[in-house]
Amino acid sequence: MLSKIPKWNMALLIILLSEILIFGLINPRFWNISILLNSFNDFIGIAIIGFFVTLVMITGGIDISGGSIIGLTSVVVGILSQVVGLNIWVALVLAILAGGLCGLLNGVLIAYGRVQAMVITLGGMLLYSGIAIVLVGLSGVSAYEGISGFSQGFSNIAYGTVFGIPNSVVLFVVMFVIAYILLHRTKYGRYIFLTGINQNAAEYSGINTKKVIASTYVLSGISAGVAGVMLTSYLGSARADFGGEYLMPILTVVVLGGTLITGGKGGVVGTALASIIVGFMQIGLQMGGVSTQYIGLATGSLLIISVAILGISPEFKNNVRKLVSPKKISGGKV
Amino acid sequence: MQKFKNITEKREFRTFVFLVAIFVVVGLVNSEFLSLGNIHDSLKSSLLYIVLAVGLTFVLLTGNIDISVGGILGLSAAVSGMILRDGGSILLAIVVAIGIGGLVGLINGLGVTKLKISSFIMTLGMLEITRVVQVIYTDGQWVENLPVAFKQLAQINVLGINLLSILVVTGLILVHLYLIKNKKGRYFSAIGDNQEGAILLGIPVQRYVTYSFVISGVCSALAGLIFASQIGFISTTAGLGIEMTVIAAAVLGGVSLSGGVGSVIGAGIGAIIMISINSALVYMKVPAFWNDAISGTLLIVIVVTDALLARKANKQAKKERLRARVLHEEEVSVDYAK
Numbered sequence: 001m002l003s004k005i006p007k008w009n010m011a012l013l014i015i016l017l018s019e020i021l022i023f024g025l026i027n028p029r030f031w032n033i034s035i036l037l038n039s040f041n042d043f044i045g046i047a048i049i050g051f052f053v054t055l056v057m058i059t060g061g062i063d064i065s066g067g068s069i070i071g072l073t074s075v076v077v078g079i080l081s082q083v084v085g086l087n088i089w090v091a092l093v094l095a096i097l098a099g100g101l102c103g104l105l106n107g108v109l110i111a112y113g114r115v116q117a118m119v120i121t122l123g124g125m126l127l128y129s130g131i132a133i134v135l136v137g138l139s140g141v142s143a144y145e146g147i148s149g150f151s152q153g154f155s156n157i158a159y160g161t162v163f164g165i166p167n168s169v170v171l172f173v174v175m176f177v178i179a180y181i182l183l184h185r186t187k188y189g190r191y192i193f194l195t196g197i198n199q200n201a202a203e204y205s206g207i208n209t210k211k212v213i214a215s216t217y218v219l220s221g222i223s224a225g226v227a228g229v230m231l232t233s234y235l236g237s238a239r240a241d242f243g244g245e246y247l248m249p250i251l252t253v254v255v256l257g258g259t260l261i262t263g264g265k266g267g268v269v270g271t272a273l274a275s276i277i278v279g280f281m282q283i284g285l286q287m288g289g290v291s292t293q294y295i296g297l298a299t300g301s302l303l304i305i306s307v308a309i310l311g312i313s314p315e316f317k318n319n320v321r322k323l324v325s326p327k328k329i330s331g332g333k334v
Numbered sequence: 335m336q337k338f339k340n341i342t343e344k345r346e347f348r349t350f351v352f353l354v355a356i357f358v359v360v361g362l363v364n365s366e367f368l369s370l371g372n373i374h375d376s377l378k379s380s381l382l383y384i385v386l387a388v389g390l391t392f393v394l395l396t397g398n399i400d401i402s403v404g405g406i407l408g409l410s411a412a413v414s415g416m417i418l419r420d421g422g423s424i425l426l427a428i429v430v431a432i433g434i435g436g437l438v439g440l441i442n443g444l445g446v447t448k449l450k451i452s453s454f455i456m457t458l459g460m461l462e463i464t465r466v467v468q469v470i471y472t473d474g475q476w477v478e479n480l481p482v483a484f485k486q487l488a489q490i491n492v493l494g495i496n497l498l499s500i501l502v503v504t505g506l507i508l509v510h511l512y513l514i515k516n517k518k519g520r521y522f523s524a525i526g527d528n529q530e531g532a533i534l535l536g537i538p539v540q541r542y543v544t545y546s547f548v549i550s551g552v553c554s555a556l557a558g559l560i561f562a563s564q565i566g567f568i569s570t571t572a573g574l575g576i577e578m579t580v581i582a583a584a585v586l587g588g589v590s591l592s593g594g595v596g597s598v599i600g601a602g603i604g605a606i607i608m609i610s611i612n613s614a615l616v617y618m619k620v621p622a623f624w625n626d627a628i629s630g631t632l633l634i635v636i637v638v639t640d641a642l643l644a645r646k647a648n649k650q651a652k653k654e655r656l657r658a659r660v661l662h663e664e665e666v667s668v669d670y671a672k
Contacts, residue, residue, distance in 0.1 A: 062454075109634065115641045116591050118399075122582055123633035130627025137623035244575075248458060261452045293469045293570075300462030307456075308449045 008258040012273040019277060023284030030287055036280070040168040041158060041234050043279030045070060045227035046246055047172055047272065050253040051179035052223040054271045055216045057254055058183070058196045060263030061117035063217060065106060066224040066250055068129035070243025073099045073228030075132040078147030078238025081154075083139050088154050096225035102128050103221015107214030125247075132240035146239035150232075158234035171230065172272075175223065179268040182219075192216065196263035252303050253278055278302075345588035345640075346600040352636075353607050360614040367617040374496065376610050378488075381502050382560045383605035386580045387587070388509055389553025391601045392546040394584055395513075397526035397593025398446060398453035400547060402438065403554040403580060405464030407573035410434040411558035412468050415477035415568045418484050427484075431555040438464060439551020443544030453547075461577070469570055477568040488563040498560065510599050522546060526593025582633050583608045588640075 023030040030036070040047075049066040056063045073095040080091035102124065109120045141147050160167045183189040194202040195209045202209050224243075232238050256274035259266025281302075282295055361368035386403050393400040413434060414427035438460060445456040490497040512519040521542050525532045532539050562568055581591075587604025589596030611632065612625050 109638055113638050113641060114645070115637055118581075118591055119585050119637050120634060122578060122585075123630050123637065125578065125630070126582070126626050126633060127630025130625065130630050133623045133625075134627050137621055248462060251455075251458060255455055261454055291474075293474060294466050296462035297466035297470075300459040300466070303462075304445065304451065304456060304459035307451050307459075308445070 006258070006267070006270075009267070009270050009273060012257070012270060012277065016273055016277050016280070019280055019284065023280070023288065026284075027287040030284055035283070037166050037169050039279060039283045040166060040172055042282065043249075043275055044168045044172055045231050045243065046249045046253060047275035047279070048175040048223050048227050048230075049220065049246070049250050050257070050271045050275050051175055051268050052216070052220040053250055053254050054257065054259050054266055054268050055179065055183055055192055056117075056220050057259050057261060058192050058263055058266050059213050059216050060196045060199070061110060061213060061216070062251075062261070063103075063106065063117065063121050063220045064247055064251070065102065065121040065124035065128055066220060066227075067243040067246035068125045068127075068132070069099045069102050069221055069224035070228040070231060070246060071240045072102065072128045072132040072135075073225040074232040074238045074242045075135050075147070075240050077229055077232050078141075079135055079139050082147050082149055082238075083141070088151055092154075092229050095229055096222060099225020099228060100218050100222040103218040103224070104214070106221065107217030110217065111210040111213040129240065129244065136240045146237035148237040150236060155233055155236055158230060168230070168234075171226075175226070176268060176272050183268055188212070188215075193264065196265075198264075249278060249299070252299055256303060256306050346597055346603065349587050349600055349603045349607070353603055353610065356607065356610055356614055360617055364617040364619075367614065372613070372617075374499075376606065376613055377499050377503075378496050378564075379613070380606045380609035381498055382557045382564070383576075383580060383583055383609060384502055384506065384602045385553050385557040385560060386576065387583050387601035387605045388506060388598045389550035389557075390580055390584055391589050391596060391598045392522055392549045393453070394589050394591060395522040395526045395593060395596060396543050396546045397529065398543065398546070399581070399591065400442065400457045400550045401454065401577045401581075402442060402457040402460040402464060403550065403557075404573035404576040405461040405468070406435050406438050406551050406554035407558040407561060407576065408568070408571075409438070409464045409468040409471075409558075410555035411562045411568045411572055412472050412477050412570075414559060415480055415562050416472065418480050418562075419477060424484055424487070428559060431559050432552055435551040435553070435555025435558070436548050437551070439548040439554075440544065442551065443547035446547065447540040447543050472568075472570065474570060476570065477562075480562060480566055484563055485566045488560065498563075506598055506602050510597060513598060523594050523596075526590075526595075528594070579608055580605070582629070586633060586636060 020030070049070075053063050053066060076095040076098050077088075077091050080086045080094060081088045084091075086094075106117075106121055106124050109115055110117045113120075157167060162170050183192060191202065191207050191209075191212045194205070194207060195212050199209050202212075228243065231242050235242070253275040254266075254271050255261060256278070257266065257268075257270030257272070258274075259270065278299055281298055285295055285298065357368060357373070366372060386407070390400055390403060410431040414431040417427045417430060418424065442453070442457050442460055445451045445460075446453045449456075488496075488498055492500060513522060514520070521532070521537050524535070524537060525539050525542055529539060558573070561572060565572075583604035584596070584601040585591065585604070586607055587596070587600030587602065589601050589604075608629060611629050612622075615622065615624055615628065
């Protein structure tokens with residue numbers, strides 16, 4: 001049973017468990033289940049965008065526009081519901097669709113225009129946060145205070161519970177299951193991997209790789225839209241600069257989760273574990289009395305060290321094998 | 335004539351035309367924008383970005399990327415700023431800043447070449463680490479009260495032109511000549527163009543990739559000094575998000591993110607464009623909140639058009655090659671018939 005779990009996910013699980021153990025020993029309050037479950041609110045945005053950026057990265061692309069789509073959807077929800085006066089739930093759906101639209105623009109330009117993903121999503125990052133700022137500017141709302149005054153029903157999205165489990169945990173699980181099934185249990189998922197491993201080969205075997213690539217960006221945009229709605233509900237106001245600091249954490253959890261930045265290899269299980277590791281580390285360090293400003297040091301080092309181990313391991317293992325049993329490598333008798 | 339045609343076909347030339355077009359269009363709306371004073375100011379405020387773009391171009395040419403430039407800028411500016419504030423000499427501050435930039439660049443380079451970490455991840459991690467180190471070193475405080483003599487450095491004028499601008503532009507041209515004319519300078523784009531080929535030619539690829547990161551680190555440190563001198567104080571968020579602007583500038587200037595293509599002159603012009611757009615909006619009396627939306631749109635439009643143009647040219651070249659081969663074969667068969 002254990003042997004079926006990929007080694008890297010196993011390592012992540014061990015890191016997660018030891019993290020919970022160590023932080024708990026430093027401050028026993030960390031072992032309080034409800035605190036841990038409620039902390040999901042702090043990193044849910046990073047996690048759910050991370051799930052679908054994993055899909056993007058497996059096709060060999062990258063999406064750095066997720067953080068600004070959060071800000072845009074947040075502003076769209078705020079303006080549609082508070083300034084225009086639409087029903088909050090209609091505004092919510094339209095905002096998520098706006099996120100999907102941003103993703104579609106990214107995807108079409110990258111897949112059909114064949115421009116580098118990094119460049120397009122960089123431009124997209126400027127553009128979407130720019131649109132959010134323009135919307136705020138045109139609607140005459142104070143950019144600093146943001147748009148507030150949401151209904152109780154809307155703030156229940158983040159603060160409500162289902163059978164005692166916070167909604168953010170439920171959303172985390174739902175989005176994870178969707179991403180997992182899409183990537184690991186459907187034909188579409190196999191196409192994503194194939195496209196990432198060798199786009200030409202995938203194209204020749206009859207896969208519409210452009211459609212596959214474009215669709216992953218749409219999914220990533222929609223997930224950013226969901227994250228934007230969630231964050232707006234959690235913080236109780238809509239601002240254009242929400243999600244601005246999410247860029248690095250999103251990429252960190254995807255890469256820490258074992259997805260290759262060059263594409264073709266990875267999985268959402270790793271991303272899920274990595275996002276919980278990074279999320280718990282923030283609360284753990286805060287509870288341990290470390291200032292939030294220093295958390296970057298931990299995540300930064302974790303990122304570099306884990307990738308170094310991931311990258312080195314095959315070569316390193318080969319060398320060790322050569323040293324231990326030189327005869328097998330040299331081929332023996334012919 | 336041929337030489338002139340060569341120049342106009344270059345990507346840098348198109349970028350330059352675009353820059354001139356921005357100035358002319360905005361100048362039609364508000365003629366003050368075309369005044370020498372404003373052009374001088376635009377150049378002065380983009381110096382920092384030009385220096386960063388030059389360093390980044392070295393890394394991009396080798397086919398890697400450096401996201402840590404903003405972090406190095408902040409850290410080196412803060413450390414040298416504190417030295418200056420506490421009465422240290424300007425020379426010492428400059429040496430320390432360059433040392434920090436070089437060291438972080440070296441770590442980046444070694445991580446990429448020896449540990450085989452993708453440059454994106456390595457520099458992303460270093461970005462976070464340098465930011466935190468800056469916060470720890472400055473204790474989360476802003477570095478203020480820099481000596482007047484240091485702040486004046488950015489304002490010295492020679493013959494009416496800012497001394498710093500002269501130095502940066504001269505440096506830019508020298509670096510450009512090094513990359514284009516010098517044998518070793520051409521190694522950088524050779525590595526990015528075809529790494530396997532570069533290895534076969536005997537180019538010490540790993541060493542030059544490491545060099546590129548060190549150069550980028552040193553340039554970021556120099557940009558940090560310019561920042562400290564021009565702004566006069568260093569906040570804990572100095573240079574936050576600057577890496578994206580610089581990458582966008584380099585891409586606008588025709589530097590390819592997949593390596594091998596581009597020049598520092600192009601990247602420098604790209605940097606001036608990114609900064610001029612902001613001041614152009616002020617002169618056109620457009621509210622400042624349009625800045626990001628417009629730069630984002632411009633970046634996407636330019637890059638996509640460029641990619642489409644390049645692909646069209648590629649197709650044309652392929653067709654011509656094919657036609658030439660067919661013609662050649664016909665000639666050969668005619669020869670046989672004789």
